[in-house]
Amino acid sequence: MRTLPTPPLCGEPATVRIELYTADSLDACAYTCTGHVIHVTAVVARAGMDAHPVGMAPDVDRPCGYVHVFPTGTLADEPAELSHPRWCDRDECQRRDQHRSRARRVDTNRPEAFIVDVALVQALHPAAEPMVRLTSVQGGAAASLVLSVGQTRVLRYRLANLLDLAGARPNGGRWT
Incomplete structure (x- = not known):
């Protein structure tokens, strides 16, 4: 898991959603007011991530500084102990998002x-x-x-x- 940078938290209503990408994957969204867009984008870029500000849907109500991390992304917390089936090769299960046995050549x-x-x-x-x-x-x-x-x-x-x-x-x- 990579560490998510901490955006400023002013508590004003957010007007911009910033999509946070790592490895060409949408991993989180940060919500910010207009005054903090440049600051949040710079913090995210310094963390080695791509930030793409987009508009917000009118029915979304978030405070400035709120961050939603997608559970399937690289920023999500990994399970404390990943249980493996007895046949699993155990190498890189998290990266592949699946257990695999050793391949048997025919x-x-x-x-x-x-x-x-x-x-x-x-x-x-x-x-x-x-x-x-x-x-x-x-x-x-x-x-x-x-x-x-x-x-x-x-x-x-x-x-x-x-x-x-x-x-x-x-x-x-x-x-x-």
Whole structure:
């Protein structure tokens, strides 16, 4: 989390909303009176953030100095302890906004047209369910497909059925 600069707090009715951006993301809004716009914009710029003054909707009533921090932005407080599923790789969950397992390469030990990886992913939202992410890469292009666990279970059976129909059999640990 980055520290939000403290704007002046005069208590007069705010007439300007200043959008505060970090890393191309709207992270907060500061509300100020006309007399403090330049000061707040300068304080925000010194903190390394982008400030964009915009008008206020007529039905919004805020005092000068009021700041609203969006819970999804980089200025929001992080949870005290982020609980990880047992399969989570635990690196950079907050930055990615999801848990991820290590990617497992689908490797046949032969040259293939596509490189395919499979991994578990889960959003950090408390009610989120784990999903299976398939990623294929050919040259510089990549494509991902995210499936529910239920879809993945059915896919497993469909693939086994297709392998049986194709006559694929293990041959000394290799499928032929």
